[in-house]
Amino acid sequence: MSIGFSSRQAVEALTIMLRSRSFERQVEGLFARKRMHGTTHLAIGQEAVHAGMAMGLSPSDWIVPTHRCHGHTIARGTDPYEMFSEMFGSRTGCCKGFGGSMHMTDVAHCNAGSSAVVASGVPIAVGIALALKRSGSKSIGVAIFGDGASSRGAIHEAMNLATVWKLPVLFFCENNGYGMSAPAGRALSVPSVSDRGPSYSMESSSVDGNDVEAVYASIREACEYIRSTSRPFLLEAHTYRQCGHSKNDACVYRTRDEERRWMERCPIRLFKDKMIKRGQLDDARYESLKRAVDAEIAEAAERAARDADDSISLDEAFSYVYAPGKGNARLVSEAVRARLA
Amino acid sequence: MKDVVTYREAIRAALAEELRRDPNVVLIGEDIGKYGGCFKVTQGLWDEFGADRILETPVSEEGFSGVAVGAAMMGMRPVVEIMYGDFLTLVSDQLVNHAAKTRFMSAGQLGCPLVYRIPTGSGTGHGAQHTQSLEAMFSNIPGLKIVAPSSPRDAKALLKASIRDDDPVLFFEHKMLYSALGPVGDESDVAEIGKADIKHVGGDVTVISYSRAVETCLEASDMLAVEGVGVDVVDLCSLRPLDVPTILASVRKTGRALVVHDAPAFGGFGGEVIASIVGDPETFRALKAPVRRLCGKELPVPFNAELERAIVPSAEEIVSAVTSMVAG
Ligand SMILES: Cc1ncc(C[n+]2csc(CCOP(=O)(O)OP(=O)(O)O)c2C)c(N)n1
Numbered sequence: 228m229s230i231g232f233s234s235r236q237a238v239e240a241l242t243i244m245l246r247s248r249s250f251e252r253q254v255e256g257l258f259a260r261k262r263m264h265g266t267t268h269l270a271i272g273q274e275a276v277h278a279g280m281a282m283g284l285s286p287s288d289w290i291v292p293t294h295r296c297h298g299h300t301i302a303r304g305t306d307p308y309e310m311f312s313e314m315f316g317s318r319t320g321c322c323k324g325f326g327g328s329m330h331m332t333d334v335a336h337c338n339a340g341s342s343a344v345v346a347s348g349v350p351i352a353v354g355i356a357l358a359l360k361r362s363g364s365k366s367i368g369v370a371i372f373g374d375g376a377s378s379r380g381a382i383h384e385a386m387n388l389a390t391v392w393k394l395p396v397l398f399f400c401e402n403n404g405y406g407m408s409a410p411a412g413r414a415l416s417v418p419s420v421s422d423r424g425p426s427y428s429m430e431s432s433s434v435d436g437n438d439v440e441a442v443y444a445s446i447r448e449a450c451e452y453i454r455s456t457s458r459p460f461l462l463e464a465h466t467y468r469q470c471g472h473s474k475n476d477a478c479v480y481r482t483r484d485e486e487r488r489w490m491e492r493c494p495i496r497l498f499k500d501k502m503i504k505r506g507q508l509d510d511a512r513y514e515s516l517k518r519a520v521d522a523e524i525a526e527a528a529e530r531a532a533r534d535a536d537d538s539i540s541l542d543e544a545f546s547y548v549y550a551p552g553k554g555n556a557r558l559v560s561e562a563v564r565a566r567l568a
Numbered sequence: 569m570k571d572v573v574t575y576r577e578a579i580r581a582a583l584a585e586e587l588r589r590d591p592n593v594v595l596i597g598e599d600i601g602k603y604g605g606c607f608k609v610t611q612g613l614w615d616e617f618g619a620d621r622i623l624e625t626p627v628s629e630e631g632f633s634g635v636a637v638g639a640a641m642m643g644m645r646p647v648v649e650i651m652y653g654d655f656l657t658l659v660s661d662q663l664v665n666h667a668a669k670t671r672f673m674s675a676g677q678l679g680c681p682l683v684y685r686i687p688t689g690s691g692t693g694h695g696a697q698h699t700q701s702l703e704a705m706f707s708n709i710p711g712l713k714i715v716a717p718s719s720p721r722d723a724k725a726l727l728k729a730s731i732r733d734d735d736p737v738l739f740f741e742h743k744m745l746y747s748a749l750g751p752v753g754d755e756s757d758v759a760e761i762g763k764a765d766i767k768h769v770g771g772d773v774t775v776i777s778y779s780r781a782v783e784t785c786l787e788a789s790d791m792l793a794v795e796g797v798g799v800d801v802v803d804l805c806s807l808r809p810l811d812v813p814t815i816l817a818s819v820r821k822t823g824r825a826l827v828v829h830d831a832p833a834f835g836g837f838g839g840e841v842i843a844s845i846v847g848d849p850e851t852f853r854a855l856k857a858p859v860r861r862l863c864g865k866e867l868p869v870p871f872n873a874e875l876e877r878a879i880v881p882s883a884e885e886i887v888s889a890v891t892s893m894v895a896g
Contacts, residue, residue, distance in 0.1 A: 326674070340678070548711050
């Protein structure tokens with residue numbers, strides 16, 4: 228199913244996708260130049276999923292993304308400077324450098340942060356939905372997970388519970404074909420993760436994850452169902468990770484031919500062509516939009532790089548382990564003391 | 569209210585009072601509704617609070633422990649019953665990787681105010697998978713608080729404190745204490761987590777313990793008093809944060825320390841207590857005898873009733889350990 232975006236929506240979708248892509252390219256470069264430490268999971272090729280979801284949800288819906296979280300985070304509106312800063316480990320990061328690439332909690336944008344324990348964020352999103360429902364809110368919880376994650380028992384338990392308790396959760400499987408090196412086709416007992424919906428008496432569907440309008444329409448439809456029935460919904464988007472799983476992945480588990488075929492279905496290129504065909508865009512406008520986005524993201528990266536050494540102190544770090552308070556202040560100072568001893 | 573109540577009733581009273589006080593408090597767990605929970609701790613609460621506040625779950629420890637984390641992030645105050653403490657292994661991912669780290673990893677944007685109530689310990693004849701004391705496994709995790717009361721009064725006042733606490737608390741209830749009788753405080757009696765309680769005063773040896781083993785220590789202290797040996801019984805009440813000042817003050821006074829717990833010695837919590845004693849120069853200088861510990865035996869809990877009794881420290885063993893420390 229697909230709908231045609233208005234020109235305004237189309238430009239918005241294209242901009243989100245370009246920002247996500249541009250962010251990931253910057254990160255790729257920063258790792259290649261060894262400016263960032265740790266690891267990172269890029270989502271190059273999956274941008275239609277991020278844009279379609281962010282546009283389809285209401286801003287007050289809560290997402291729980293995965294370790295591959297930059298695209299969703301940027302699509303929700305988090306400041307790229309704070310995201311780069313987080314990856315540099317600096318105080319100006321969205322989590323003050325405690326989280327890093329896989330953990331970009333941003334409460335202001337209803338992003339509860341990711342679990343890097345694959346699939347463990349899913350029950351958490353169900354808990355968020357429980358709290359939202361009890362508060363009388365119309366907002367929903369969104370559990371994002373990969374095809375690899377879908378084999379974990381925690382997801383089975385969470386889906387069963389969400390149906391039994393009638394909770395407003397969107398279970399969203401971002402199926403990019405692989406869990407690290409494992410092809411979905413070899414790891415799953417069903418052709419498609421969405422096939423599992425009926426076993427939880429759950430409505431489900433799947434969508435072309437490289438078609439941003441289709442993703443948007445499916446999200447809208449799923450959300451409408453969830454909001455009007457207060458029941459969960461399972462939506463699966465089929466897409467492809469054009470890049471490696473994490474840094475230093477030679478992708479020996481797939482063929483260059485397969486990669487080429489998916490490159491032809493690059494979500495940004497597909498949508499750009501569609502817009503041009505509809506008269507919503509021309510090459511010159513595209514180039515100027517792309518230049519503006521790249522400049523914005525590059526500027527954020529440079530600024531974050533300049534502030535990269537602004538680290539939080541270990542003493543300050545202790546104050547984030549427990550809530551501030553009478554008894555806890557004692558705990559914190561003991562922890563600080565122990566370090567000084 | 570009656571003058572004395574059981575440990576079970578004390579916990580139930582704390583739950584009821586907190587459910588009444590704060591609409592964000594909900595109970596989550598298996599069979600905790602009409603059935604009253606596996607150990608009947610929540611019995612009767614269903615009649616007052618119903619399905620809106622008592623959320624009965626399918627058998628899904630990994631799932632509902634995570635649901636509690638998500639709900640707590642959003643400001644609810646879930647009190648989760650883990651039917652048997654042994655099933656903490658299934659809950660540990662949400663506990664260790666999520667509840668304990670939410671506040672830190674989000675740099676304080678989110679908190680995780682929840683309580684896991686954990687019926688623990690041996691003596692019930694349920695075999696090795698239903699009788700363990702796993703508290704030490706979780707004491708090594710910054711971000712968690714650990715409470716293990718030994719009396720009805722402590723259980724009630726500490727559970728109320730745990731529910732009001734803004735961080736995740738593991739509340740270990742010993743199954744063999746559920747029928748123990750004692751006085752409890754009124755609605756306003758809320759304890760401070762991280763404070764030990766001296767349950768018996770004496771000058772010769774400091775015996776440090778928590779949970780059911782405190783009862784055993786108190787039994788031993790009565791037997792020792794008859795022989796003219798006085799012991800301080802320090803009930804830790806909380807393992808994390810640990811009330812080191814109270815431990816040190818007592819050991820400086822007596823010069824002798826014995827740590828007692830039902831969980832096995834190796835890697836057990838006793839090691840942490842002993843490290844805090846011998847690592848403090850003033851207390852170390854005050855020691856008149858090597859610090860000792862008396863703990864559970866190094867084997868899975870046997871089903872055989874006699875063996876099951878024999879694996880945890882007995883009052884007689886405590887008496888003989890204390891006597892030899894005083895003589896030595
Ligand atoms: C419980 C758990 N097992 C294994 C890993 C290691 N790991 C990290 S990402 C990943 C693949 C996950 O695949 P998928 O869910 O499809 O997400 P994708 O990486 O494709 O976005 C694995 C196995 C982990 N982080 N957590």
